[in-house]
Structures are given as C-alpha cells and as structure tokens.
Amino acid sequence: MLSSTAALAACGGGGSPTPTSTPTPTPTPTATPVWSGFARDAQHTGASSISGQDLGRISWTSPVDLAPQYTSSGALLTHYGSPAVTANNTIVIPVKTTATGGFRVEGRSGASGSQVWSLASDYVTPPHNWLPSYNIVITPQGKVYAPGAGGKLQVRAEADAASSTAATQVFFGVSTYNANAATYDATVFINTPLTCEAQGNVFFGFQVTGANPAGLVSGIARIAPDGTGSWVSAATAAADPAIQKQAMNSAPALSLDGGTLYVAVNIQAVSGVTQTGYLLALNSTTLATRSKVALIDPNLGTGARISDNGTSSPVVGPDGRVFIGVLEAQFPTHNARGWLLQFDAQLASAGMPGSFGWDVSPTVIPATMVPTYSGSSTYLLALKYNNYAGTGTGDGLNRLAVLDPRASQADPIIPSVQVMREVMTILGPTLDAGSTTVRREWCINTMAADVQRRSILANNEDGIMYRWDLTNNTLSQSIVLTTGIGQAYTPTLIGADGAVYAISNAALYAIRA
Numbered sequence: 001m002l003s004s005t006a007a008l009a010a011c012g013g014g015g016s017p018t019p020t021s022t023p024t025p026t027p028t029p030t031a032t033p034v035w036s037g038f039a040r041d042a043q044h045t046g047a048s049s050i051s052g053q054d055l056g057r058i059s060w061t062s063p064v065d066l067a068p069q070y071t072s073s074g075a076l077l078t079h080y081g082s083p084a085v086t087a088n089n090t091i092v093i094p095v096k097t098t099a100t101g102g103f104r105v106e107g108r109s110g111a112s113g114s115q116v117w118s119l120a121s122d123y124v125t126p127p128h129n130w131l132p133s134y135n136i137v138i139t140p141q142g143k144v145y146a147p148g149a150g151g152k153l154q155v156r157a158e159a160d161a162a163s164s165t166a167a168t169q170v171f172f173g174v175s176t177y178n179a180n181a182a183t184y185d186a187t188v189f190i191n192t193p194l195t196c197e198a199q200g201n202v203f204f205g206f207q208v209t210g211a212n213p214a215g216l217v218s219g220i221a222r223i224a225p226d227g228t229g230s231w232v233s234a235a236t237a238a239a240d241p242a243i244q245k246q247a248m249n250s251a252p253a254l255s256l257d258g259g260t261l262y263v264a265v266n267i268q269a270v271s272g273v274t275q276t277g278y279l280l281a282l283n284s285t286t287l288a289t290r291s292k293v294a295l296i297d298p299n300l301g302t303g304a305r306i307s308d309n310g311t312s313s314p315v316v317g318p319d320g321r322v323f324i325g326v327l328e329a330q331f332p333t334h335n336a337r338g339w340l341l342q343f344d345a346q347l348a349s350a351g352m353p354g355s356f357g358w359d360v361s362p363t364v365i366p367a368t369m370v371p372t373y374s375g376s377s378t379y380l381l382a383l384k385y386n387n388y389a390g391t392g393t394g395d396g397l398n399r400l401a402v403l404d405p406r407a408s409q410a411d412p413i414i415p416s417v418q419v420m421r422e423v424m425t426i427l428g429p430t431l432d433a434g435s436t437t438v439r440r441e442w443c444i445n446t447m448a449a450d451v452q453r454r455s456i457l458a459n460n461e462d463g464i465m466y467r468w469d470l471t472n473n474t475l476s477q478s479i480v481l482t483t484g485i486g487q488a489y490t491p492t493l494i495g496a497d498g499a500v501y502a503i504s505n506a507a508l509y510a511i512r513a
Helices: 174-179 183-187 234-238
Strands: 015-018 055-062 090-096 103-109 114-122 144-147 150-155 165-168 188-190 204-207 220-225 227-233 261-267 277-284 287-293 322-328 339-343 363-366 379-385 399-410 419-425 444-446 448-450 455-459 466-469 474-482 491-496 500-504 508-510
Touching: 103 144, 114 144, 114 150, 150 379, 165 204, 174 183, 183 188, 220 234, 227 234, 234 261, 234 277, 234 287, 277 322, 339 419, 363 448, 379 419, 448 491, 455 491, 455 500
Parallel strands: 444 491
Antiparallel strands: 015 227, 055 508, 090 103, 103 114, 144 150, 150 165, 188 204, 204 220, 220 227, 261 277, 277 287, 322 339, 363 379, 379 399, 399 419, 448 455, 455 466, 466 474, 491 500, 500 508
C-alpha cells in the first residue's frame, strides 16, 4: 500500500574475522530447501522449479501476527517476513507475537499446517516508520537462522525435526556480546532479511544506534557455518561518511558463483531529506568493496530515494545483471512508482530502467514462459506495475507486467525517458470502493513464478490470490482469502508439494487444488 505521506517518510571501520563460538565441522549438505527465504534464493529470483497446484481451496491458515496494528483508516502498515520451505515440506514461518514486536519462528507441516516445533526469539526491531520485516533463512545444510536481539543469530540445527539442538552465533563474538548483553540489545539491530549461499555462510545488514564496547557502527555482517563472524561498516564499504547503514528490509543478494555480495546502503531517514544511497558489490569472503554505484533517478539525474518503508532488494539475473528498485528523487514525479535500475555484475550501467511499481523485487523468469515473446532476451522480469492514483498524473490503473530488460520503449508516464519494453501487462480486476476507474493495488513485494505452468502467482489488496497465465494473458484462477485490506506489500511462494502460500490481513494461507 502506498500513500503520498506514508511512503516518504557515522563512518567507522570494519571488523576482522572473529571466532564467535567453538568451531564445528561444516555439516553435510541436505536437499536444498525449495524456498530458502526472501524471494526464494540468494539471487532473489522468485522462480520455482515446482509446479504450483491449482488455486482450488484454502487448505489451512495460520497467523503471522498475533497483535496486528491497524491505522485509523484500517490499513496494516506492517511488513511480514517471507516463510521458507524445506525439501521435506516443512514450512518455517516468522510470527510477530505482540503489538510492538516480540517474535517467534514456527515449523509447520506443509501438508496439514500442524505445528512441528516453535522457537522463541528476543529480536528487537530497529527504529522505523512502517514496522520492518522479520525474516529467517534455511541453509542448504538444513539449518534455520533467525535474527535475535543485539545483532545475534539463533540457529536451529534441523528445520524438519520436532526436536533439535539450538545455538547462538554473534558476528562480533559471543563472549563480547555476553559481557554487555543489555548494551548490545539496546543499540544493535539486524535490519534486513538474511541471505545464505551454498556453503552455509549467512549475510545481513545491521543498524547501530549508540555507543557500545565493541565499537560497532552500522554495516554488513557475515557468519560462517562454524560461527566465525566478520563485518564492515556501511560508510567504509561505500567510501562515503554520509552513508549510515544498509537500507532497511533490503536483502543482500549473491552473484551466481557466490563470490560477490550486492547490498544497498543509504543515509538515515530524516524528515524533508531525500534518503539517497549506493549499490555496493562486496567480496563475499572478505567483505572488501569491489565496486559501487550511486543510485540515480534516471529522469531527474539526482540521487534516487532509497526508502526505509520499502523492501526492494538487489536481484541477480542469469547473466549476472543486477536489478534494484528505487523511488524517484522528487516525490511524486513518477507517480510514486519509482524506477527499476539495472547494472552489470561490476555495477556499470547495463541499460534502460524499468518503469517499476514501488516496493517490489522483480521475479526473474525464462523467456520461454511467454510463448508470444519474440525478442532476444533469454529471461524477462515480472513485477507489479502499480500507477498510484492521487500522485502526479497517476491513473490508478494498477497492473502486473512482464518487462524485457534488453529492449526499450518510451515511458508511459514520462515519454522523454526510455524504459524496459512492456512484453505483457494485465490490469487489476477489482475497482476501488467508490471509483469507476481506479483498481485495487497488487499487493506483493516478491511474487512466485510457476515456471512449469507458465504463470505468476500474485496477491491483491482486494483479498484475492490470482494466477496470471502468461500463455494467454489472463487471470486464469483466483481464490478469495479475505475481504481485502490496504496493507504493506507481502510475499507469495510455492511449497515442496506445489501448495501456494500468500499472506493477507496478518495471516498465512496455504492453497491447494
């Protein structure tokens, strides 16, 4: 959900690798999870190799928020973390338990929804406007990592088992944390989803709000499977003292070979100041900066807005290109929908921007999913294409779109700007209450691509889940989840047995044929 008001709301050194617990052998890899966390994989492609079931019935539902906080207008401005799914069809769900925070992680049977295990968390959210997301990750070795307070990670050794050993890992050292736990809990906050690569190394951003004995400042952290941790400050990585942290909710992404980590960093949110920043490419082993690029509004030529109210994250294509969504530098010159920027693996500009849809990470789909496509790209990008009414010249004709990153057209809003060509779009089916033209917003920040069935699974603020068939450009299936609600955007995903999952009005829905 976007409104014109709601949407716009210190330099330091890095740390050398520090043992954070007694090293243990790297576990033998198990079957890779079918959905590891945010946008499915470490490249955030959102594309599932499993054929999704028909949207026939709600099989089960479970709350993701036990105390949802609604605005006076009835909106729910809380970002919810993405569930993850093991190869054995255990779905791991982050759950908010109190009005202001309080979290736990649940392992549930994907088939029945019955609870298999639960893990309490002492995680504390960083300073925020919209409530940020609480995200977990399942590693290829079958471990569950969940954020805790003070920058620590809680680690459950087995995602599928009803009982399992648990441990705590801290990127700056367990003994250091334990010596001043209250200080770290009050000043150090994990502020992004967790991303994991093939060997089980986990990456995330953290925000520091005060002095602490370890001299931590906001930055990017890495935890190895044996608990060894390292970090670098955002300002040092960007070589810019104005940069203060990794962007809120923006998940780190990894190159296809796992050697490069892509992160978005920005300045603090200050009223009346455009929150600008960079995209960085870091060595994923040492966290040394390989390259950086300032994120620029392609229309105005000045620093784009990197909003802490969004979840837009770097996405890596099969050719190594990197995509990231930003808001326009001056609100709402592009109807508050922003731009989707693209770069090569070294962060040099790689072509025209996409016309975007705000607060979404595009899903990367093979071009063969669109039988009518005749261009030269081997892959395309699917995303929401909202055109917000009441902002600039926005007509409220909110759509989904498939874009070609290698072909161009005039932007439909600012014709002087060339943007990625629209291969296919589809209009939201439900009118806003009292309007004869404006459509309810597409309500996804990551959406699942059902590659085998050539379709996209997307949630809408009308409370309905849709299957967008790319063979004939129709909304071929739908199922009602709720009566509809204005809310922060939510993820969709596909489970190990093809069940489709979506979040609406603070609850997770499992959908089957």
